[in-house]
Amino acid sequence: xxxxxxxxxxxxxxxxxxxxxxxxxxxxxxxxxxxxxxxxxxxxxxxxxxxxxxxxxxxxxxxxxxxxxxxxxxxxxxxxxxxxxxxxxxxxxxxxxxxxxxxxxxxxxxxxxxxxxxxxxxxxxxxxxxxxxxxxxxxxxxxxxxxxxxxxxxxxxxxxxxxxxxxxxxxxxxxxxxxxxxxxxxxxxxxxxxxxxxxxxxxxxxxxxxxxxxxxxxxxxxxxxxxxxxxxxxxxxxxxxxxxxxxxxxxxxxxxxxxxxxxxxxxxxxxxxxxxxxxxxxxxxxxxxxxxxxxxxxxxxxxxxxxxxxxxxxxxxxxxxxxxxxxxxxxxxxxxxxxxxxxxxxxxxxxxxxxxxxxxxxxxxxxxxxxxxxxxxxxxxxxxxxxxxxxxxxxxxxxxxxxxxxxxxxxxxxxxxxxxxxxxxxxxxxxxxxxxxxxxxxxxxxxxxxxxxxxxxxxxxxxxxxxxxxxxxxxxxxxxxxxxxxxxxxxxxxxxxxxxxxxxxxxxxxxxxxxxxxxxxxxxxxxxxxxxxxxxxxxxxx
Numbered sequence: 136x137x138x139x140x141x142x143x144x145x146x147x148x149x150x151x152x153x154x155x156x157x158x159x160x161x162x163x164x165x166x167x168x169x170x171x172x173x174x175x176x177x178x179x180x181x182x183x184x185x186x187x188x189x190x191x192x193x194x195x196x197x198x199x200x201x202x203x204x205x206x207x208x209x210x211x212x213x214x215x216x217x218x219x220x221x222x223x224x225x226x227x228x229x230x231x232x233x234x235x236x237x238x239x240x241x242x243x244x245x246x247x248x249x250x251x252x253x254x255x256x257x258x259x260x261x262x263x264x265x266x267x268x269x270x271x272x273x274x275x276x277x278x279x280x281x282x283x284x285x286x287x288x289x290x291x292x293x294x295x296x297x298x299x300x301x302x303x304x305x306x307x308x309x310x311x312x313x314x315x316x317x318x319x320x321x322x323x324x325x326x327x328x329x330x331x332x333x334x335x336x337x338x339x340x341x342x343x344x345x346x347x348x349x350x351x352x353x354x355x356x357x358x359x360x361x362x363x364x365x366x367x368x369x370x371x372x373x374x375x376x377x378x379x380x381x382x383x384x385x386x387x388x389x390x391x392x393x394x395x396x397x398x399x400x401x402x403x404x405x406x407x408x409x410x411x412x413x414x415x416x417x418x419x420x421x422x423x424x425x426x427x428x429x430x431x432x433x434x435x436x437x438x439x440x441x442x443x444x445x446x447x448x449x450x451x452x453x454x455x456x457x458x459x460x461x462x463x464x465x466x467x468x469x470x471x472x473x474x475x476x477x478x479x480x481x482x483x484x485x486x487x488x489x490x491x492x493x494x495x496x497x498x499x500x501x502x503x504x505x506x507x508x509x510x511x512x513x514x515x516x517x518x519x520x521x522x523x524x525x526x527x528x529x530x531x532x533x534x535x536x537x538x539x540x541x542x543x544x545x546x547x548x549x550x551x552x553x554x555x556x557x558x559x560x561x562x563x564x565x566x567x568x569x570x571x572x573x574x575x576x577x578x579x580x581x582x583x584x585x586x587x588x589x590x591x592x593x594x595x596x597x598x599x600x601x602x603x604x605x606x607x608x609x610x611x612x613x614x615x616x617x618x619x620x621x622x623x624x625x626x627x628x629x630x631x632x633x634x635x636x637x638x639x640x641x642x643x644x645x646x647x648x649x650x651x652x653x654x655x656x657x658x659x660x661x662x663x664x665x666x667x668x669x670x671x672x673x674x675x676x677x
Contacts, residue, residue, distance in 0.1 A: 145432040152426035155389030158417030159397030176614040183315030190599035218355030219423040224348035234287035247321040250299040255310035266335035274327040377519030383516035391507025398500015406658040468601015473609040481618030510562030518571035534569040535633035546622035
């Protein structure tokens with residue numbers, strides 16, 4: 136007969152409801168940006184700046200939670216409310232698609248002129264539909280290069296913009312943006328490279344609303360995630376640290392279930408290529424309310440505080456094993472950020488090329504469900520045993536190896552349905568195991584009374600600094616190389632990181648300064664430097 140630990144039911148419920156609220160939203164953040172016309176490099180800049188704020192926000196809020204122990208629950212609930220309201224702001228974003236959709240496979244247009252283009256009339260810039268109708272273009276005809284605007288005539292109905300350019304079977308309007316004319320247009324074949332108009336992206340109210348809501352909501356989510364982990368480890372106590380994965384797995388279940396439900400509902404809600412995210416936002420709101428109720432029932436233990444939180448944490452992070460671990464946690468964040476922010480962007484391009492756009496939201500929902508329910512659930516549940524068996528060093532090395540395999544397969548997929556199988560087999564052994572290894576290590580090394588601060592610091596390097604670097608590099612690579620090549624290069628980076636981790640982590644195991652007698656040294660150090668542990672507790676290093 137299975138016994139239920141009632142004391143831990145509220146933290147299980149919190150993980151379930153909290154991640155269930157995020158399941159319909161988090162995987163779609165870059166897609167929401169794409170639908171309002173944000174190009175991939177700008178999306179990369181946004182998601183590069185955003186995680187830098189995690190580096191500051193996570194340790195700061197963690198410090199407040201450690202310092203004001205009696206207000207931990209209030210801080211917890213306030214973060215959930217702020218996060219939910221911010222993501223709810225996506226409801227007010229416009230959903231109208233641009234008549235000329237650009238992605239990395241459609242920016243180079245071989246076109247044919249039907250009439251010689253004239254200089255763009257002032258009315259085209261003053262038109263209310265200017266940003267919704269046109270893209271900038273650099274066109275070349277032999278050695279002659281000129282700048283132009285290419286617009287959909289139907290979107291400029293109030294202007295006399297007769298079609299004068301053919302691309303495939305479609306007709307468009309082209310005009311020159313500079314006072315530079317060819318002496319003749321005997322050759323009607325051109326090559327034009329299209330791009331978004333910068334002033335239309337940065338000058339759009341929808342753009343800044345998206346950025347503001349994304350910043351507030353995502354910072355709220357990530358900080359809440361760190362506080363959740365700290366509270367979970369506090370409730371488990373030192374004797375039951377290995378049971379963290381069995382609690383966190385409920386978050387994975389919730390995330391996978393609602394991501395699948397939202398994918399199906401959004402697909403049915405709108406049959407157009409541009410989908411409405413209203414059902415996803417409703418699901419998020421319902422589960423956030425349930426999460427607030429579960430958090431209100433948490434019975435957090437009374438813990439002894441640190442006499443000097445910053446001093447204890449500083450003495451910790453200046454040690455060679457911790458510095459080395461923080462570096463590789465950052466590398467894990469770089470890889471994760473590229474997958475999280477650009478995998479769905481890549482799969483939507485593959486869908487557009489292979490004719491699967493009608494089912495793309497269903498496919499994306501199935502991908503997330505496969506990641507969570509079949510991939511993460513078993514690895515979160517057994518992560519404690521795996522870490523005890525292999526130790527932190529071998530676990531992280533294994534994760535980087537499988538990240539390389541996963542990235543290679545994502546770059547290869549011939550159509551979107553293949554991604555379901557890739558994520559089913561590799562999400563657990565990469566993200567789930569790597570994440571558990573990082574937070575368990577943070578809990579193991581945290582001096583008493585600093586758990587939330589150290590968790591915030593470790594997470595700040597992983598999904599803070601790491602996400603920032605990965606988003607910036609990923610956005611630039613995605614624009615210049617496209618999805619397939621970018622994932623291929625990240626796969627090479629992952630295997631190099633695996634080799635470096637195998638070499639450098641053992642070399643970093645030097646004698647550590649112990650700031651307090653109660654301080655627990657990470658169990659990857661030589662046996663003479665460890666606190667007394669039973670053979671069953673001792674994780675293996677080699």
